[in-house]
Amino acid sequence: MSAIKYELIKESKDSGARLGKLYTPHGVIETPIFMPVGTQATVKAMTPEELKSIGAQIILSNTYHLHMRPGEEIIKKAGGLHKFMNWDKPILTDSGGFQVFSLSDLRNITEEGVTFKSHLDGSKHFISPEDAIRIENALGADIIMCFDECLPYPCEYDYAKNSLNRTIRWAERCKETHKNTENQALFGIIQGGMYRDLREESVKRMTELDFPGYSIGGLSIGEPKELMYEVLDYTMPIMPKDKPRYLMGVGSPDCLFEGVIRGIDMFDCVLPTRIARNGTVLTSKGKLVIKNAKYAEDFRPIDDECDCYACKNYSRAYIRHLFKAKEILAARLATIHNLRFLIHLMEQIREAIKDDRLLEFKDEFYSKYGYN
Amino acid sequence: MSAIKYELIKESKDSGARLGKLYTPHGVIETPIFMPVGTQATVKAMTPEELKSIGAQIILSNTYHLHMRPGEEIIKKAGGLHKFMNWDKPILTDSGGFQVFSLSDLRNITEEGVTFKSHLDGSKHFISPEDAIRIENALGADIIMCFDECLPYPCEYDYAKNSLNRTIRWAERCKETHKNTENQALFGIIQGGMYRDLREESVKRMTELDFPGYSIGGLSIGEPKELMYEVLDYTMPIMPKDKPRYLMGVGSPDCLFEGVIRGIDMFDCVLPTRIARNGTVLTSKGKLVIKNAKYAEDFRPIDDECDCYACKNYSRAYIRHLFKAKEILAARLATIHNLRFLIHLMEQIREAIKDDRLLEFKDEFYSKYGYN
Numbered sequence: 001m002s003a004i005k006y007e008l009i010k011e012s013k014d015s016g017a018r019l020g021k022l023y024t025p026h027g028v029i030e031t032p033i034f035m036p037v038g039t040q041a042t043v044k045a046m047t048p049e050e051l052k053s054i055g056a057q058i059i060l061s062n063t064y065h066l067h068m069r070p071g072e073e074i075i076k077k078a079g080g081l082h083k084f085m086n087w088d089k090p091i092l093t094d095s096g097g098f099q100v101f102s103l104s105d106l107r108n109i110t111e112e113g114v115t116f117k118s119h120l121d122g123s124k125h126f127i128s129p130e131d132a133i134r135i136e137n138a139l140g141a142d143i144i145m146c147f148d149e150c151l152p153y154p155c156e157y158d159y160a161k162n163s164l165n166r167t168i169r170w171a172e173r174c175k176e177t178h179k180n181t182e183n184q185a186l187f188g189i190i191q192g193g194m195y196r197d198l199r200e201e202s203v204k205r206m207t208e209l210d211f212p213g214y215s216i217g218g219l220s221i222g223e224p225k226e227l228m229y230e231v232l233d234y235t236m237p238i239m240p241k242d243k244p245r246y247l248m249g250v251g252s253p254d255c256l257f258e259g260v261i262r263g264i265d266m267f268d269c270v271l272p273t274r275i276a277r278n279g280t281v282l283t284s285k286g287k288l289v290i291k292n293a294k295y296a297e298d299f300r301p302i303d304d305e306c307d308c309y310a311c312k313n314y315s316r317a318y319i320r321h322l323f324k325a326k327e328i329l330a331a332r333l334a335t336i337h338n339l340r341f342l343i344h345l346m347e348q349i350r351e352a353i354k355d356d357r358l359l360e361f362k363d364e365f366y367s368k369y370g371y372n
Numbered sequence: 373m374s375a376i377k378y379e380l381i382k383e384s385k386d387s388g389a390r391l392g393k394l395y396t397p398h399g400v401i402e403t404p405i406f407m408p409v410g411t412q413a414t415v416k417a418m419t420p421e422e423l424k425s426i427g428a429q430i431i432l433s434n435t436y437h438l439h440m441r442p443g444e445e446i447i448k449k450a451g452g453l454h455k456f457m458n459w460d461k462p463i464l465t466d467s468g469g470f471q472v473f474s475l476s477d478l479r480n481i482t483e484e485g486v487t488f489k490s491h492l493d494g495s496k497h498f499i500s501p502e503d504a505i506r507i508e509n510a511l512g513a514d515i516i517m518c519f520d521e522c523l524p525y526p527c528e529y530d531y532a533k534n535s536l537n538r539t540i541r542w543a544e545r546c547k548e549t550h551k552n553t554e555n556q557a558l559f560g561i562i563q564g565g566m567y568r569d570l571r572e573e574s575v576k577r578m579t580e581l582d583f584p585g586y587s588i589g590g591l592s593i594g595e596p597k598e599l600m601y602e603v604l605d606y607t608m609p610i611m612p613k614d615k616p617r618y619l620m621g622v623g624s625p626d627c628l629f630e631g632v633i634r635g636i637d638m639f640d641c642v643l644p645t646r647i648a649r650n651g652t653v654l655t656s657k658g659k660l661v662i663k664n665a666k667y668a669e670d671f672r673p674i675d676d677e678c679d680c681y682a683c684k685n686y687s688r689a690y691i692r693h694l695f696k697a698k699e700i701l702a703a704r705l706a707t708i709h710n711l712r713f714l715i716h717l718m719e720q721i722r723e724a725i726k727d728d729r730l731l732e733f734k735d736e737f738y739s740k741y742g743y744n
Contacts, residue, residue: 041694069696322414324442
């Protein structure tokens with residue numbers, strides 16, 4: 001039996017959008033959903049209680065980072081990632097594949113796996129698909145990912161084709177290694193670069209392996225957004241309807257809309273929390289660099305349409321002061337706000353799907369937010 | 373009418389310790405009390421709600437820092453410091469005197485006031501006693517301080533004597549300038565270095581000015597602790613009994629005990645929050661450097677006798693991981709814990725005074741905590 005079950009509640013009449021429920025060992029998730037990222041077993045600047053208070057239903061954590069520090073054995077001894085970080089709702093871990101290819105130095109890929117140097121201390125490491133699953137099993141997230149190669153953009157066709165074949169062989173090995181299927185659902189990852197035939201082949205062969213869910217990988221890695229949408233346009237219609245679909249590493253408001261419209265159920269992105277810590281906040285009227293001098297005497301909230309703790313209790317002037325003074329509370333308030341903004345946006349998107357008005361809602365949103 | 377009223381509830385039988393209540397425009401404070409420091413209009417890493425949840429009754433904020441950034445005019449426009457920082461309980465501001473002498477460069481003292489260079493950008497500034505009060509009036513704290521000169525240690529007798537006389541003349545000017553007496557209580561500051569006759573003269577002349585409360589300044593500035601206790605030994609018995617007594621900048625557990633025993637009602641110190649951010653936590657069994665490798669697999673709380681959020685929900689292993697990974701939550705959890713530790717210690721000290729067993733409690737505390 002699979003650890004998760006996807007229930008399709010409603011299909012949109014005017015787009016590929018769908019409303020669903022994802023049942024996991026740590027609770028039910030309403031989809032489509034944005035997942036905050038807790039790279040190092042903490043969503044930066046936030047407590048679990050704060051995450052719950054802004055409506056977070058599931059968080060993501062990064063296998064590569066946790067493997068490097070503190071190491072999965074410590075987390076396993078602590079009773080698993082949920083207990084270690086005091087988060088009792090669902091968790092999703094990636095496989096480390098993306099970080100091995102993006103963060104580490106001097107990686108060397110063979111059929112067996114990847115040798116790479118740590119981004120922390122330069123030490124040499126090797127991860128095979130079997131290792132990735134063993135690490136993810138030790139961490140104990142509700143949803144885990146196959147070890148894959150995330151292609152760069154641009155990428156030659158032949159390389160992409162060979163890589164895709166290897167990623168599928170790796171997925172078979174991941175599935176073979178993963179025994180804890182009742183507590184952890186293993187997702188297959190659709191790759192294939194920006195090539196239609198490769199994406200289609202990836203969908204065909206990955207779905208033959210019958211995973212309980214599928215990720216769309218290798219997007220939002222530097223390609224124009226239109227190209228990402230095009231890949232989704234031809235990939236999503238051939239995806240199985242009874243399984244959740246997760247678009248990895250994507251989380252700007254426009255991409256959330258465009259992904260949902262094409263049938264994506266799950267998103268994650270470090271962007272909202274990262275820009276928050278640098279003093280950029282998302283508002284219903286567009287982005288705002290709160291550190292700017294023009295907010296020094298602006299006693300309005302970040303966003304007067306927002307219901308978050310930061311907006312209910314603090315002014316732009318105060319938050320600007322905190323940023324200028326390099327205070328930790330600056331990062332806290334901006335992070336709470338940006339995450340709440342995206343989670344609230346997804347709540348509104350789910351409502352709009354329910355009411356058959358997603359495309360109108362999208363237009364309304366952009367008429368105020370702009371396309372920045 | 374004064375903004376505050378001190379009610380002496382009980383005098384200890386076996387020491388100079390006293391139990392009291394301090395009525396302020398923003399609520400009643402039970403004394404003796406430790407006040408967390410919110411230098412830049414935020415107690416570093418904490419929200420006001422978190423401060424309340426650990427039992428903070430009053431916080432301190434620094435006039436020098438707020439004058440430099442964001443400037444008192446912005447805070448006044450925001451509706452005052454309470455509103456600006458979302459803290460509706462009492463606030464105490466220092467006068468900026470200590471920072472002018474300790475943080476800034478190239479200070480030059482005249483009878484009129486102090487010229488100094490900003491620690492932020494090197495720009496030249498001048499603050500007179502009248503300026504300090506005008507700034508503190510704009511900030512709007514419940515309790516404010518006279519502008520004084522904090523002497524260095526060691527300090528020649530003649531310099532200390534001249535400085536003391538000037539500080540008393542400055543106190544007269546502060547009192548003259550301060551009109552908002554119904555909403556803000558102005559404290560006089562006892563100086564005089566480590567010289568008994570000067571301290572005694574300071575008490576005599578400051579109390580003649582009849583302030584609603586008095587601070588003991590110029591201690592814990594590098595002198596041996598025994599010398600500080602000696603100054604308190606001869607200063608405290610001649611202080612008025614019907615006014616609160618605030619020992620500035622002091623907050624280690626041993627100094628809290630020794631101060632309370634000699635009749636101090638109020639303490640503040642940045643130490644517990646500063647060492648927290650560096651990974652040192654206070655426990656009932658002494659200090660602990662949580663970053664150390666020996667805590668990597670220690671799944672016990674920081675302190676099993678502590679009731680704080682960090683101790684109830686997280687292990688030493690997790691908090692160590694957060695520090696190693698340079699996560700903001702590390703500073704948050706350690707700060708919550710250290711502040712709760714001192715606030716809880718003061719709660720226990722008040723209970724012990726009530727039960728006439730302060731000296732026994734002190735011995736019990738040290739038998740576990742040690743004297744580090």
